[in-house]
Each structure stands twice: as C-alpha cells, then as structure tokens.
Amino acid sequence: MLDRISEIIHRYRSFLITAHVRPDGDALGSELALYHVLRNLGKEALIFNQDKTPENYEFLPGSGDIVNELSDPGKYEVVFVLDCSDLERIGEPAAIIGEMPLIVNIDHHISNVGVWEVAYIDRDASSTGEMIYRLIRRLGVRITPEIANNLFGAIMTDTGGFRYGSTQSETLHTAGHLVENGANPQWLSENIYENNPLSKTLLLCKALEALSLELDGRVASMVVSIESLVATGAKSEYIEGFVDLPRTIKGVVVSIVYLELEKGHYKLSLRSKGRVNVEQVARRFGGGGHLNAAACKIRGELGDVKRQVVEAIRAVL
Amino acid sequence: MLDRISEIIHRYRSFLITAHVRPDGDALGSELALYHVLRNLGKEALIFNQDKTPENYEFLPGSGDIVNELSDPGKYEVVFVLDCSDLERIGEPAAIIGEMPLIVNIDHHISNVGVWEVAYIDRDASSTGEMIYRLIRRLGVRITPEIANNLFGAIMTDTGGFRYGSTQSETLHTAGHLVENGANPQWLSENIYENNPLSKTLLLCKALEALSLELDGRVASMVVSIESLVATGAKSEYIEGFVDLPRTIKGVVVSIVYLELEKGHYKLSLRSKGRVNVEQVARRFGGGGHLNAAACKIRGELGDVKRQVVEAIRAVL
Numbered sequence: 216m217l218d219r220i221s222e223i224i225h226r227y228r229s230f231l232i233t234a235h236v237r238p239d240g241d242a243l244g245s246e247l248a249l250y251h252v253l254r255n256l257g258k259e260a261l262i263f264n265q266d267k268t269p270e271n272y273e274f275l276p277g278s279g280d281i282v283n284e285l286s287d288p289g290k291y292e293v294v295f296v297l298d299c300s301d302l303e304r305i306g307e308p309a310a311i312i313g314e315m316p317l318i319v320n321i322d323h324h325i326s327n328v329g330v331w332e333v334a335y336i337d338r339d340a341s342s343t344g345e346m347i348y349r350l351i352r353r354l355g356v357r358i359t360p361e362i363a364n365n366l367f368g369a370i371m372t373d374t375g376g377f378r379y380g381s382t383q384s385e386t387l388h389t390a391g392h393l394v395e396n397g398a399n400p401q402w403l404s405e406n407i408y409e410n411n412p413l414s415k416t417l418l419l420c421k422a423l424e425a426l427s428l429e430l431d432g433r434v435a436s437m438v439v440s441i442e443s444l445v446a447t448g449a450k451s452e453y454i455e456g457f458v459d460l461p462r463t464i465k466g467v468v469v470s471i472v473y474l475e476l477e478k479g480h481y482k483l484s485l486r487s488k489g490r491v492n493v494e495q496v497a498r499r500f501g502g503g504g505h506l507n508a509a510a511c512k513i514r515g516e517l518g519d520v521k522r523q524v525v526e527a528i529r530a531v532l
Numbered sequence: 533m534l535d536r537i538s539e540i541i542h543r544y545r546s547f548l549i550t551a552h553v554r555p556d557g558d559a560l561g562s563e564l565a566l567y568h569v570l571r572n573l574g575k576e577a578l579i580f581n582q583d584k585t586p587e588n589y590e591f592l593p594g595s596g597d598i599v600n601e602l603s604d605p606g607k608y609e610v611v612f613v614l615d616c617s618d619l620e621r622i623g624e625p626a627a628i629i630g631e632m633p634l635i636v637n638i639d640h641h642i643s644n645v646g647v648w649e650v651a652y653i654d655r656d657a658s659s660t661g662e663m664i665y666r667l668i669r670r671l672g673v674r675i676t677p678e679i680a681n682n683l684f685g686a687i688m689t690d691t692g693g694f695r696y697g698s699t700q701s702e703t704l705h706t707a708g709h710l711v712e713n714g715a716n717p718q719w720l721s722e723n724i725y726e727n728n729p730l731s732k733t734l735l736l737c738k739a740l741e742a743l744s745l746e747l748d749g750r751v752a753s754m755v756v757s758i759e760s761l762v763a764t765g766a767k768s769e770y771i772e773g774f775v776d777l778p779r780t781i782k783g784v785v786v787s788i789v790y791l792e793l794e795k796g797h798y799k800l801s802l803r804s805k806g807r808v809n810v811e812q813v814a815r816r817f818g819g820g821g822h823l824n825a826a827a828c829k830i831r832g833e834l835g836d837v838k839r840q841v842v843e844a845i846r847a848v849l
C-alpha cells in the first residue's frame with residue numbers, strides 16, 4: 216500500500232489534505248508533515264480543516280498555511296484524509312470531499328472499517344504520524360526539520376508522551392530518527408504542553424477543590440461550574456487534560472469531569488484505566504468514544520446526574 | 533572509562549551499590565539495573581540507600597531487595613556511587629562509604645566536579661540510566677526484562693517523559709531497544725505516575741491555592757507548608773512532580789516549589805524552560821542540579837527567602 220501511495224504522489228500534481236473535526240496534535244502534525252513533503256517535491260498542496268487550529272499548535276511549522284474554508288475543491292486531483300476512521304469525521308465538508316476523484320485514507324483508529332478507495336490503515340500504529348513517517352521513508356525524500364518536528368509532535372501527543380500501550384519500539388526509534396533530522400522534543404513539548412493561560416491553572420485549582428470519590432474510591436470526579444469559569448476568566452475549552460488528573464489517584468479506575476454548560480446541563484468527559492469500558496457508560500446517555508476515553512451530555516440536577524452516572528459505571532465495573 | 537569499569541566488574545566479586553538521598557526514578561532504576569546485571573554475572577551485590585524507596589517505585593523489579601541500613605560495608609570490594617555529583621549526596625553514610633577500597637562513580641549531573649578514583653561522568657547524558665545502558669552494552673550481557681524495565685523507568689522519569697532538552701536521539705533509540713528487550717512503557721507509567729495517594733492530589737490543590745507569580749509572570753511559585761501537609765495527611769515526598777505544574781503556564785520560565793521543612797527552613801525545587809540556568813540559582817544557595825532542574829535549601833522567613841530567590845533568578849534571566 217505504501218508503494219501505491221508513493222506512486223500516486225509521484226503521478227499527480229495537486230493535493231488536498233484534510234483530517235478530523237477539532238484537530239489534535241496527530242491530525243495537525245501528520246497533515247503538516249505531508250504538506251511539506253509534497254511541496255518539497257514541487258507539488259501543489261493545501262491543508263483544509265473544518266475547525267480552527269488550537270492555539271497551542273499554531274507554532275507548528277507551516278501551521279499558518281492551513282485554511283478553514285474550502286473554496287475550490289475541484290482544483291485538486293487527490294485528497295488525503297488523515298487520522299479519520301470514516302469520511303464523516305471530516306465534518307460538514309465530508310459530502311463535497313466524498314465527491315473528489317481520488318481519496319487516500321491514512322489512519323490508525325481501531326474503528327476504521329476500511330471502506331476507502333485507497334487506504335493505508337494500521338490499527339496497531341501509535342499514531343497517524345508514525346505511518347506518515349513510514350510513507351516518507353518509502354518515498355525516499357529528505358526529512359527536513361519542519362517535517363521532523365511535525366511528526367515528532369504528532370507521535371508525542373498521540374502516545375501521551377510515549378506512555379500509552381500503543382508505544383512500541385518502532386515508535387521510539389522513529390522518534391529517535393526524527394531528532395536526528397532536527398526535531399526538538401523540548402521545544403515541542405514546551406509549546407504544546409507548557410503554554411497554558413494562567414486562568415487554566417486557576418480553574419484546575421477550583422475543579423480540584425470539588426474533587427469527590429465514589430464507589431469505594433474507584434470513581435473520582437471533578438466539577439467545573441459556570442461560576443468557576445467566570446471567577447477565573449477561563450474558557451471552557453481549557454478543561455482539556457483535567458480529567459487525566461483524578462485518574463492518577465491510586466485505586467481510581469474511572470475519572471470524570473462534569474462541565475456545567477448551563478444550569479442543569481452537564482458535559483461529561485470520562486477516562487478509565489485498564490479494561491473498564493467508559494464508552495458503554497457514555498453510550499447509555501447518548502454519547503460515545505473509545506474504551507478508555509468517552510464523553511456525553513446529561514440534563515438534570517448535579518446530584519441526580521452524578522447518581523445516575525455512578526450507577527451506570529457500577530454496571531460495567 | 534567504560535572498559536575500565538567493565539574490567540572492574542569482571543575482576544571483583546562483591547559490590548555495594550548506592551545513590552543519592554531521597555532516591556528518584558533515575559537513582560533507583562539505575563541501581564536496580566546494575567544490581568540485576570551483577571547478579572546475572574554471578575556476583576554478590578547489595579543496594580543500600582539512606583532513604584526509603586518511595587511507594588510509587590516499590591513495583592520496580594528487585595526493589596524489595598534494597599536495604600536502608602548498612603550493616604557490614606567492609607564485606608564489599610567495590611562500591612558504585614550512582615547519580616551522585618559528590619560523595620555527600622549519599623547522606624550520612626558518606627563517611628563510611630568514602631573509606632571503602634574502590635569507589636566507582638557513574639553520573640550525569642553538571643555539578644559533578646569529578647574528584648573520584650574511578651568515574652564515568654557524562655554531563656550531556658539524559659540520565660544515569662542511559663549511561664548504565666551503555667555500560668551494559670559494553671559488558672555484552674543480556675538485557676533481561678527486569679533490567680529493561682528499570683532502565684526505561686530511569687530514563688523516562690529523568691527526562692520528564694522524553695520532554696526535557698536532555699532528550700537526544702540516543703535517548704530515544706535506547707528506549708526503543710529497551711522496549712525490544714521487554715520494557716513496558718504503559719505498565720511503568722501507570723505505576724509511577726497513576727498510583728498516587730489521594731492525599732497527594734489534595735496537597736496539590738492546597739499548593740495551587742498558594743500559587744504566585746513574580747517578575748512579570750516569568751517566575752511562578754507554590755508553597756507547601758507543614759500546615760497543609762498535616763491538613764491533607766500527605767508525606768513531603770508527595771510533592772514530586774508539583775513543580776512541573778506552574779511551568780505549564782504561558783510566559784513562565786522558572787517554576788519553584790517551596791517545601792517548608794520546619795519553621796524558617798525551606799527546600800526549593802526549581803525547574804526552568806529553555807536556556808534559563810536554575811543550577812546557577814541553586815548553587816548560589818549551596819544546592820545543585822542541572823540546567824533545567826535544580827534544588828537547594830534556604831533558611832529564613834518565607835517572604836525574605838522568596839525575595840532572595842527572585843533576585844538570584846533575575847540575575848540569570
């Protein structure tokens with residue numbers, strides 16, 4: 216499959232690159248690395264994402280070239296759909312992009328069912344970034360520092376800093392090669408992880424004050440109220456990562472952040488350790504996700520909502 | 533120097549292994565890896581540390597064999613002093629150990645001035661664990677899963693999860709080889725980072741409440757008072773990792789945790805971003821460490837101590 220995709224890259228002239236809604240480090244780093252490769256080969260390339268690049272990824276080399284409006288898709292011969300298990304993950308423009316003459320999917324999600332014209336899917340890969348690295352090696356083109364930094368950022372973020380079970384020896388050797396080619400782990404992690412607004416830390420403090428444990432300490436939850444958002448001046452998107460904190464407590468297998476969207480309406484982020492399936496919990500309330508990470512929205516009084524959620528978790532423990 | 537140390541290992545029969553007071557992941561992982569190597573070679577070996585192994589490292593293979601009482605040092609021909617820039621870092625038994633016939637130092641601290649009989653010092657190495665890996669390769673012995681997990685833990689913790697500037701391509705390739713030889717990144721990180729006593733999270737909350745910013749937001753500090761230790765039931769060792777949190781705030785280049793040891797006596801942990809040298813700051817108060825991570829102790833009233841430290845930081849910014 217890598218040969219087929221290499222051939223497509225050599226044969227065609229103009230490429231559109233896209234990824235999933237609310238792009239993360241793996242989506243962005245993979246898109247940008249491929250973008251630089253194509254441009255270095257003298258091709259025309261454009262990255263389109265439905266949603267804006269989060270602030271902490273704006274430093275990624277080439278990030279300023281990403282567009283969020285798709286003006287003339289007909290102009291591109293090939294579209295790369297990266298880090299997407301299905302076309303709908305692109306967001307609203309899925310319909311337009313679905314009409315393009317040649318679609319190439321590169322992805323590592325277990326949920327990818329593989330209904331693509333051309334697809335390179337490796338459900339065991341740590342990240343789409345690691346797969347783009349393999350493609351670049353097959354192409355035999357030079358890995359510039361721009362490419363190396365984007366791919367290192369993709370791999371680092373999608374493995375939780377080389378911590379998740381998906382981290383294999385190949386993942387670490389790839390990261391080593393990327394550093395040889397100019398990737399700077401410190402610069403990347405400082406920009407991605409250490410560039411938070413002060414209000415985020417203040418909000419975390421407020422959320423921690425509202426930490427509570429249920430089911431003999433196996434479920435830990437924090438509440439982010441509208442009041443604490445207002446008091447700290449934080450945006451609700453700053454809660455990203457909060458849910459990982461209660462999970463670090465000994466004995467906790469499920470951690471939850473209740474974000475108050477409006478009075479009596481909560482968005483839940485759920486994370487679990489081991490084989491506890493929080494996707495099943497979220498699905499019960501109309502949400503979804505993965506085995507260890509899921510989300511849903513629930514209406515009701517906070518105490519009631521928490522009781523319902525604890526009951527739903529008890530059923531999967 | 534690796535040849536000389538290999539020769540020593542082959543020539544002698546009984547080895548004592550020690551490291552610095554309040555041993556961290558690098559000290560423990562390095563000691564345990566070397567311990568397994570020596571035992572696999574049929575040597576007699578004992579690990580002695582003045583201070584107890586922190587709970588979150590008790591799972592490391594062989595950890596149960598570490599002793600905190602040194603009964604018969606005369607019985608050992610050679611002592612390995614790991615991850616120590618000078619003999620005093622061992623703690624009180626430094627005097628006894630200093631009398632032993634052959635002392636071998638393996639260390640990566642910049643503050644190591646190298647007054648050792650036999651020393652393998654690499655101030656650019658990410659960790660002592662990475663140096664022990666090189667020694668093992670030189671020895672040509674098999675890297676068992678016990679050795680691989682201990683070394684991966686050492687390297688992972690001392691690079692902040694492959695994030696610090698000390699992370700080089702060799703560091704990542706070493707980590708890759710360790711995974712090939714049985715290291716399990718997920719198991720290690722869950723045990724080390726996601727097995728915290730509840731009181732640690734409660735203490736973090738109290739420390740965050742005492743967050744303050746100085747020098748136009750470039751210095752962030754938290755205070756862990758005896759009062760908050762008592763109120764949460766946390767041990768002072770639980771502050772490990774706290775100093776990394778203020779560093780995630782945008783604009784902050786130096787973060788500090790002031791741990792109150794007793795009234796008017798503080799232990800400071802300092803971390804920096806980029807090229808800000810906190811080792812220089814710590815040295816000014818009789819401490820030491822690395823460019824981006826250092827520690828020292830200061831006596832005085834908290835307000836005074838903070839003013840002195842801020843002045844010392846201003847001088848290196």
